[in-house]
Amino acid sequence: MHRYSQITIAIHWVTAVLVIVAWFTAVSGPDARTDHSYVHFTVGLAVLLLVVPRLLARWAGAAPRVEDPQRRWLDLAARAGHAILYLLLVALPLTGWYAASRLGVPVSFLGISLPSLAASVQGAPGEIADLHETGGTLILWLASLHALIAIWHQFALKDRTLERMNPLAPSDLPQDG
Numbered sequence: 001m002h003r004y005s006q007i008t009i010a011i012h013w014v015t016a017v018l019v020i021v022a023w024f025t026a027v028s029g030p031d032a033r034t035d036h037s038y039v040h041f042t043v044g045l046a047v048l049l050l051v052v053p054r055l056l057a058r059w060a061g062a063a064p065r066v067e068d069p070q071r072r073w074l075d076l077a078a079r080a081g082h083a084i085l086y087l088l089l090v091a092l093p094l095t096g097w098y099a100a101s102r103l104g105v106p107v108s109f110l111g112i113s114l115p116s117l118a119a120s121v122q123g124a125p126g127e128i129a130d131l132h133e134t135g136g137t138l139i140l141w142l143a144s145l146h147a148l149i150a151i152w153h154q155f156a157l158k159d160r161t162l163e164r165m166n167p168l169a170p171s172d173l174p175q176d177g
Contacts, residue, residue: 002064002164008057009167015050015089018043019143022092023136038108041100045109048093055086064164081146088139092132099129 004012025040057063097117100107104120107113153161163169 003169004064004164005057006167008054009165011050011054012165013167015047015054016143018047018050019089019139022047023140026133026136041096041107042109044093044096045107045114047089051086051089055090058086078149081142081149085139085142085146088135088142092135092139095128095132095135099125099132102126102129 003009022040022043025037025043027037027040094117097107097114101116101118102121102125107116150162150165153159154163
């Protein structure tokens, strides 16, 4: 088993922190129109910017492989879980941007104004906004499950899985991409 690169490890943990910050800085419902959070928008868009190089690296083969034919189902479950997490890491910032546009809330990232993704409406912003809120809670549950499974791998299966993404792990494991 190999470790992820230090850059990938850093992006992973920064993304995890940003997702938590985004959740805590969210303003929902009608309050979002008048009391929107610049921090929430900035953090959400930063997640989107960080996930792009991570996905590109993963598709280029930079993710370490675990070769264990006796646990093929674990590999398939891990792939499915990662796919859902990546989907949410892309979809949540985009749906949030869309919902803000529908609310008529200007979106900027680090002082750069971004274009609206949809026309502003007077009433509720629609189902995409509802999906954004639900997805925000879902990603926290899935990320927590992801962490618990990594801990289970480390201490129950004793396969050193947790060390692949641990920035403080001993460097006796070879590094990939």
